[in-house]
Amino acid sequence: MSDVLRSSLREFGTSIFSTVSEWAIEANAINLSQGFPDFEPPAELVAAGQEAMHQGLHQYAPSVGDPVLRQAVAEHQLARYGLAWDPVTDVTVTTGASEAITASLLALLEPGDEVVLIEPCYDLYPYAVVAAGGVPVYVPTEFPDFRLDLDRLAAAVTDRTRVIVVNTPTNPTGQLLSAGEIRTLGELAARHDAYLISDEVYEHLVYDGVEHLPVASDPVARERTITVSSVSKTFSATGWRIGWAVAPRSLSAAVRSAHQFVTFNATTPLQRATAVMLDVAATGDYYRSLVEQYTERRDILLAALAELDLEIGRPRGTYFVMTRCAGDDTAYVKDLIASRGVAAIPGSAFYYDGRTGPGRGLVRFAFCKQVDTLRTAARRLHGA
Numbered sequence: 001m002s003d004v005l006r007s008s009l010r011e012f013g014t015s016i017f018s019t020v021s022e023w024a025i026e027a028n029a030i031n032l033s034q035g036f037p038d039f040e041p042p043a044e045l046v047a048a049g050q051e052a053m054h055q056g057l058h059q060y061a062p063s064v065g066d067p068v069l070r071q072a073v074a075e076h077q078l079a080r081y082g083l084a085w086d087p088v089t090d091v092t093v094t095t096g097a098s099e100a101i102t103a104s105l106l107a108l109l110e111p112g113d114e115v116v117l118i119e120p121c122y123d124l125y126p127y128a129v130v131a132a133g134g135v136p137v138y139v140p141t142e143f144p145d146f147r148l149d150l151d152r153l154a155a156a157v158t159d160r161t162r163v164i165v166v167n168t169p170t171n172p173t174g175q176l177l178s179a180g181e182i183r184t185l186g187e188l189a190a191r192h193d194a195y196l197i198s199d200e201v202y203e204h205l206v207y208d209g210v211e212h213l214p215v216a217s218d219p220v221a222r223e224r225t226i227t228v229s230s231v232s233k234t235f236s237a238t239g240w241r242i243g244w245a246v247a248p249r250s251l252s253a254a255v256r257s258a259h260q261f262v263t264f265n266a267t268t269p270l271q272r273a274t275a276v277m278l279d280v281a282a283t284g285d286y287y288r289s290l291v292e293q294y295t296e297r298r299d300i301l302l303a304a305l306a307e308l309d310l311e312i313g314r315p316r317g318t319y320f321v322m323t324r325c326a327g328d329d330t331a332y333v334k335d336l337i338a339s340r341g342v343a344a345i346p347g348s349a350f351y352y353d354g355r356t357g358p359g360r361g362l363v364r365f366a367f368c369k370q371v372d373t374l375r376t377a378a379r380r381l382h383g384a
Contacts, residue, residue, distance in 0.1 A: 012127050016349035020333065024343035030369075030377045032301075033333075033343040035171070035319065037368045041237040042286070048276035052269035059268065063260045065093025065244070066271035072278040073244050079282055081214050083222075089249040092256050093271055095263040096241040097201045097230040098124055100255070103262050104197050104226050104245060105132040105163065107254040113162035118148060120322075120350030120359060122171050122199070134162070138353035143324050143362060144313040146173040148181050157188045163195050164188070166215060169202040172350050172364040173322050174315020176206065179213060186221030195251065196225040201243075204234045204287050206317040207295055216246070223248050226255060231274050233319070234281075234290070236368075242266050242274045294319055294367070297374055301367040304378035310363065319368040322347060324361045332363055341380045 020033040040046065064070070067087070074087040085091060094100040101124065109115070111133040117125050119140040126136045139156045141148055157164065164185060168177040177185075189196050198215035206212050216225040230243035243266070245255050281287060301321055305312055310323040325332040329346040337343050347362020367374060 008130050009127070012123075012130075015123060016345060017123075020337075020343055020345055023334065023337050027337045027341060027343075029337045029341045029343045030373060030380065031343045032365045032367070032369065032377060033345045035233075035366045035368055036238045037236040038373055039236065039370050041235050041240075042277065042280075044280045045231075045235050045237060045273060045277040048273035048280075049270055051276075052272040055269070055272070057269040057272055061093075061265045061268040061271055063265050064256050065091065065266070066268065066275065069093055069242075069244075069271045069275040069278075072275040073246065076278050076282065077214075077246060081217055083214065083216055085246055086249070090246055090252050092245045092247075092252055092259060093266050094243045094245060094259055095266045096232065097199060097228045097243040098128075099241075099259070099263055100226075100228040100230075100243045100245040101125070101165070101197060101199060102128045102132070103258040104228070104255050105129060105134065106262070107258040108163055108195055109134040110162070114158070114160045116153070116156050116161055116164040117352075118153075118166060119352065120146070120172055120347060120362070121165070121352075122167060123349065125165050126352050129163075129165075136352065137161070138351075140351065140353065140358050141173070142358040143322065144311065146170070146175045146313070146322075148177070150181065150184050153184065154188060157192055157194065159192050161192050161194045163197055165197045165199070167199040168215065169200075169206055169212065169315075169317025171202065171318055172320050172345070172347065173313065174318045174320050176210065176316050177213065177215065179218070182213065182215050182218045182221055185215065186218050186224065189224045190220060194224070196221055197228065198225055199228050201228065201230050201233050202318045203229055204290055205294055205319055207291065207298065208316070210316055212317070224251075226251055231270075231277070233368075235274075235277055240267070240270050240274070242270050297367040297369065297371060300371065300374045300378060301365060304374075304381050305365065307382060319366055321365045321367065323363045323365065325363055327361065329359075329361050329363050332361075336363075340383070342377050
């Protein structure tokens with residue numbers, strides 16, 4: 001049956017996340033591979049979801065999103081980053097960040113348009129580009145700091161480029177785009193009449209006193225940027241699939257045109273509950289507490305990994321740690337699962353233009369787990 005799938009999509013095969021999770025289940029291993037929490041979302045979010053279920057919100061919301069949630073997203077952008085957006089025209093609610101990215105690519109790409117992707121990158125990006133008829137162009141970065149080579153980036157962006165996709169804070173590296181890098185991205189997009197899709201779902205998971213810098217905060221980049229975020233990481237609700245795309249009116253209109261035919265609308269009561277949670281978080285210390293809790297989890301994992309035969313890249317954001325082993329990363333992960341009962345992701349899976357290059361030997365661990373889970377994983381990693 002494999003020949004039924006469109007030929008251009010066959011090369012992607014089965015997601016590495018599904019594969020490693022199956023290995024972990026078979027070995028009864030602690031799963032530090034896939035980026036989903038093993039703890040509950042905030043009680044306020046769950047309560048708001050239950051309340052919304054009893055408010056009669058069981059039918060279609062407007063395709064562009066519940067007006068209450070769009071207003072909350074716009075207020076969040078203004079309060080956190082000083083970015084003023086019109087909730088009526090500039091904010092679109094989607095079925096998770098993945099749909100926001102996919103709808104944006106479907107809306108913007110003509111067949112054969114090039115899309116610049118910075119490696120290592122989340123595996124959705126190249127698949128969505130090819131599915132939308134685009135051609136991925138890869139700009140690799142390397143362990144340990146994964147610094148963006150601006151000369152290499154400039155060479156990759158041409159008049160054939162329609163979109164540049166970025167992710168800050170970055171999965172899988174945990175690194176952040178700097179103000180200078182963002183300015184260069186904006187200048188390149190303007191010079192070549194291209195657009196930026198900025199995946200910022202980890203916007204509230206930054207550490208050591210660092211602040212998240214949205215791509216749209218740069219005046220040069222703002223008018224060409226679609227900013228994507230979601231409820232998944234910030235509120236530990238990856239299964240809710242509530243995301244949003246924020247962009248100037250003309251770009252939002254394009255995203256909305258595709259979105260209405262892809263999913264039409266995200267789950268109505270969960271949209272309303274997300275709006276409530278955004279308001280709760282805005283008026284309390286939720287974001288500060290979130291960072292404190294994840295800092296503790298990060299430090300537990302870093303301490304555990306420091307005693308292994310791995311080089312470690314200290315993350316500045318997200319809930320991932322990227323490391324490097326001496327040999328083949330897939331073999332290392334298989335042995336880790338079998339001998340230590342802990343699962344991680346082979347980092348070469350995040351590179352698509354020659355996986356034997358800078359991705360070879362990289363191993364990604366996730367620390368979006370309960371403290372007790374991480375401590376148990378640490379004991380297993382140390383052979384205890």
